[in-house]
Amino acid sequence: MNDDQLPVTQPTTSPPVSSAAKDETALTAPGAAATPRLLFNPPIDIYETTDGLVLYADLPGVTLEGLDLQIQDNRLTLYGRVMKHDPPEAVAVHSEYQVGDFLRSFILSDEVDHDRIQAKLSNGVLRVELPRAPRAKPRRIEVSRE
Numbered sequence: 001m002n003d004d005q006l007p008v009t010q011p012t013t014s015p016p017v018s019s020a021a022k023d024e025t026a027l028t029a030p031g032a033a034a035t036p037r038l039l040f041n042p043p044i045d046i047y048e049t050t051d052g053l054v055l056y057a058d059l060p061g062v063t064l065e066g067l068d069l070q071i072q073d074n075r076l077t078l079y080g081r082v083m084k085h086d087p088p089e090a091v092a093v094h095s096e097y098q099v100g101d102f103l104r105s106f107i108l109s110d111e112v113d114h115d116r117i118q119a120k121l122s123n124g125v126l127r128v129e130l131p132r133a134p135r136a137k138p139r140r141i142e143v144s145r146e
Contacts, residue, residue, distance in 0.1 A: 040100050080101060082100060113133040
């Protein structure tokens with residue numbers, strides 16, 4: 001299912017993120033120091049289940065300490081910081097791996113129960129469960145006389 005066709009969430013167009021991991025644009029990530037870092041748009045898979053939606057994000061190199069997942073004003077934002085782990089005495093002879101951060105944001109509909117959202121990070125894959133909010137049960141409204 002394409003992100004544009006989600007029944008419960010839709011991707012946002014801001015904040016600006018690169019469209020591919022090879023993007024050479026250097027941006028400063030939110031909350032980061034003034035040193036510019038590459039900012040990648042992580043690949044996302046979203047599945048619908050009987051309980052709601054499950055979102056999978058590929059975040060290679062991100063640890064639990066470097067992950068920030070927030071909800072504010074119906075916007076789910078995930079930010080993952082990757083740290084370079086070169087040995088201090090090593091000199092790079094050839095390098096293809098680019099270190100940067102991951103940023104992705106989605107607008108959630110009112111169908112998502114924000115209080116029951118759960119997330120797990122395992123081997124660089126983030127799993128976010130977005131349960132449906134319970135629907136209001138039909139009830140009879142008592143009408144009084146004036």
